[in-house]
Structures are given as C-alpha cells and as structure tokens.
Amino acid sequence: MMGHTHSMPGQPVSSAEIAHLEKLAAEMRLRIVRMMGPNKAHHFGGSLSLTDVVAALYFYKMSYNPQDPRDPGRDRFLMSKGHSVPAQYAALAMAGFFPLDELATLKQLGSRLQGHPAMQYTPGLEGCTGSLGQGLSFANGMALAARIKGLKYRVYCLLGDGELHEGQVWEAAMTASRCCLTSLTAIVDANRLKAMDDASACCKALAPVGDRWAGFGWLVREIDGHNMAEICAALDWASRLEDRPSVIVAHTVKGKGVSFIENQPGFHNSSLNDEQYARAVEELEANLKTRSEARQ
C-alpha cells in the first residue's frame, strides 16, 4: 500500500510538501489539457477546477496500491461528476495505475479511458458514473460495506455544485447522516458554473451550499479549492471526525490554470482550436516550470 509523507495529526503540512503537491497539480493540469488535445470537444472547465483537490487526494491523503487496484483496505475515491474524470485519469497514471502514454487514448475507440468513468475498464476506478447525482449513494454503499466488514478505509466522493440539482444527492445525504457514515467525505467542486451558465441562475435554489448540507446533518468546511494547504488541512479535519459524515465545499474557478478558459461556461464541453491549444499548453508549461524551479 502506498503511504504518503503525512504531517503529524493536527500539525500543519510542511511548506515543502505543499510546494511538491502544487507542482504535481500543475503537472496534472498540463497532462489533462494534453490528453484532451486540440479540436476535440472535452470537459476542460470541470476537470481543471478540481485538479488541486484530486492531487491532494491521490498524492497526500489516500492510501492505495497501484499494483493491486482492488486491495480491500484501500481508500476509495468516486468521481460522481463523471465528466471531470480526465483529472482522475491524470492522477491515476501519475500514481502508476496505468502507463502515462495511455492518457493520449482518452475517449478513443477501444481505449480503457472512457468519456465517463467505467470501473470495468479502468484500473483504479470504483464505480460507473456519468449520469449525474448517483455517485454519493454509491459512496454510501462503499462506506456501509466497510462498516459491515469491519474495514477501516475512507471513502471520498467528488460532486459538482451543478450536480447538486439532482434530487438523489439529497436522498443520499440523508442516508449518510442517518447511518453516521463518518468514514465518508463528500467534496463539492463549487465552481459556480454548469453547462449553460451560472449554477444558481436556473430554477434551482442552491445557495448557501454549506447550509444545505448542514441542514441534512453533515459537518461542513468551506475552503479555497485552489489553496493546497487549505485542502490538505480540510482532508485531515474530515478524517478526524467521529460522529457524522463530512463535506468540504471547495470554492474553485472553472477552467483554473488557463487564463482564457477560466470562468467561461463556453468551455464546459467544447474544443480548443490549434492556437488556443498552443496558448493553453504554453501557460501550463510555464506554470509547471516556475513550480519546479521553486522546488529546487
């Protein structure tokens, strides 16, 4: 089982480790955009908004074994907002679940990297998502399985704020709090934008998101979803809780890391032309270079 160099419980994560995680997140962003490539429709925005959170999960918080993806004691992560799975693919490849070269096969005929998560194809995936709103219930099932078997693993489920429109999310929220699933942490990628426009601009009242979860009996922590120290501290907070499930509302910027994609609903699921692609790669490479140099 892969172990990570965690700080002591209650201690802040060292600045060196934060810098290392930030570099990994920068590398993930570059790999996400590269695997998507130019002139093809992809979910750029949602994959880039939650990159820092996914980096912290895979390279700071979770225990797992890339050589044995079904290890019974592993921590579980489910991408309920399935369209953002490219970020998870990048993390899985970097963690060694499958070759980095395979990222280039994203969504191609015959690839193990389907457009939305399919556990039967991809090592390291826990379930099938893509139809929004179903993942948190599945995560509850994983947490209940641990309880019945007496296993100690933790379960993480990443949802989009737009996804919270789906009623099943709140069915699952009630189940988790009634069953006191303390091993479960939901993370909301609160990038404020959905496919068409602002997530709060339709006929669904979402805000204040944290209060909604609290009302269903969850312990809530709101963070800047691009501040690595805050992300790590929130994940550590969640794993110390003993009586209720926890939710981390991560306030993010959709398309984070590429200046002209940031906060643009038009890039929810669309393509970059050759010029845009070159600019995006250039920006992300420059960022990665800065972080690599800072580390030396």
Place this chain on the structure above:
Amino acid sequence: MTTRTETRMAYGEALLELGQQRSDIAVLDADLYNSTRSVLFGKAFPNRFFDIGIAEQDLISTAAGLAANGFVPFCNSFAIFLTGRCYDQIRTQVAYPSLPVKLAGSSAGLTEGPDGASHQSLEDITLMRVLPNMTVIVPADDVETKQATAAIANIPGPVYLRLGRYPVPTVMPPGYKFEVGQLPRLRDGGDIVIFATGHMVSKSLEASELLEQEHIAARVVNVSTIKPMNGAAILRDSEGMRLAFTVEEHSVIGGLGGAIAEVLAAGASTPLVRLGVQDMFGESGFADELLQKHGLQPGGIRDSVLKALATAGR
C-alpha cells in the same frame, strides 16, 4: 382444496434462508419491507439490512456500492418503482459494470389489483430485458421462487426477479430443480404450444384442461427464464405446432411475447399469438376481475386459443 401461495411469501422465506447460509448477502428495502417480505431477513440480520426510506434511486445506487465491495445485495420494492423509477441507476451503475445486484420486483403485474395503474407494473420485463448483462427470472409458484431466489445469488451479474402478491397453486413437480435457462415443459400436447410466465403458468395449465374438452391438445411450457432466452428450447417446443401462444400479465410489447416473437421470427414458421395486456395501462379492480377483463383467466385463454385456431383454419 388446492393450497395457494403468493410468490413474494416464498421469496421472503428463501431470502431468510440465504442470509443464514451466506454472510455476504445484504438486503435493502424502501419502506415496503412488510409487503416485499424482506422483513424476515431484516429481523434476523439487522446489521446487513437497510431500510433506505422512500428513496428507491438511492437504494439502487447504494446497493451498487455494496456490490462493488464484496456483497450480494437484494433490492426490494414494488416492481414498478424498482424498475421504472430507477431505470437509469440500474442501467449505469448496475448493468453496465455487471455488478451482482439482485432486483426483487414485488407486487408485479395486473394482479397488484386495487391500487390501479400507478402501482401495476406492466412494463418491467421489457425494461429489464433490454439491458445488457441482465438476467430476468419470473417464477411460476412458491417452489420455483424459493429455488430461484437461492440460485440467483450465485449468478455473478445483475438479476431481475419478478414477484407477485397473487395466490397461485404449486405447479412445479416434486423434486423440481430450478436452473437458469431451463424451460420446463409441464404438459404435453401436439396441437398448440402455450409459453407462459409467472402467475400465468397455472392459468395456462387450467386453460389446457378446458381445451382438452374441446379436443385440442396443448403443450404448456413454463418460461421462467426470460433472459437469457433459451431460443433452442423455444424452437423445439414450437416445431410442428399449428400455433404458438404467449401468456403474461404484462404488456405484450417487449415482454414474454416480444422475447418469443424475436426467437420465432428468426427460426420458425409457427404463427404466434401474444396474450397479455394489449398496449394499455391498468386500472383499479380485484386481481381476478382484471385478469378476466384482459382475457387471462383460464376461460379467457381458452377462448383466445379457439378463436385463433378458427381464424388460422380458414
């Protein structure tokens, strides 16, 4: 007087036995555990029983999470809510990755009775049959239900088990052993073949006795496995018959009638008549009244057979 049993009752007892034999069986219900009879399991194994509340979609997805982590979950609700309301969850999270989730659809068909169309599932076989990786089982009586409940726990993928709350006589012979895909021939005859499923097996057997009085010899086959369909058995049982019939308390579109039509269209010249619900919704009424109205009592089945034979003979 013949003893009559509801298949849901036999299921509840079988589920309890299964729980005693295997620690990897989990059971989920959506506030209907008395009706679905999962209550027996729940009382015996409270740590493996979850009343998810009135939230069927949450129930299915939770079961998928359990199934992906070493459990064989049995999901219980009325057939209409389980298959209709949760179609998307079953499709994406259960059938697509072929997880061993067992769906026990209770109070299925017209015989659900007085609650009316909102509760009468007449499309569930169709909905489940179209899903890749899904097995579809409709037991005919208490004996077959008990055996099928135990058998489906061993199938590595998802299964839909259709159950009812209508008392039916035991039709399967002593010593009968249920096997997926076996289509037991319960009566032989050389004029026509009746393919029946679920509650309609006993009704078809009674109809075949009425037909004997009309000098028509009917073969009756219990199609308790609707998927995977044993096409070879269907063709063998249809060979040389003047007409083939399907009988189901379900829409004739896509259910048993649809499944048999697909087999016969590809490999037989026997004309097929599909008896069941003819593309309409149900309504309130007692089970026997509804079966009567839709021509699914023994007399109605006999009349349909005689009429079809008269038309075919012209």
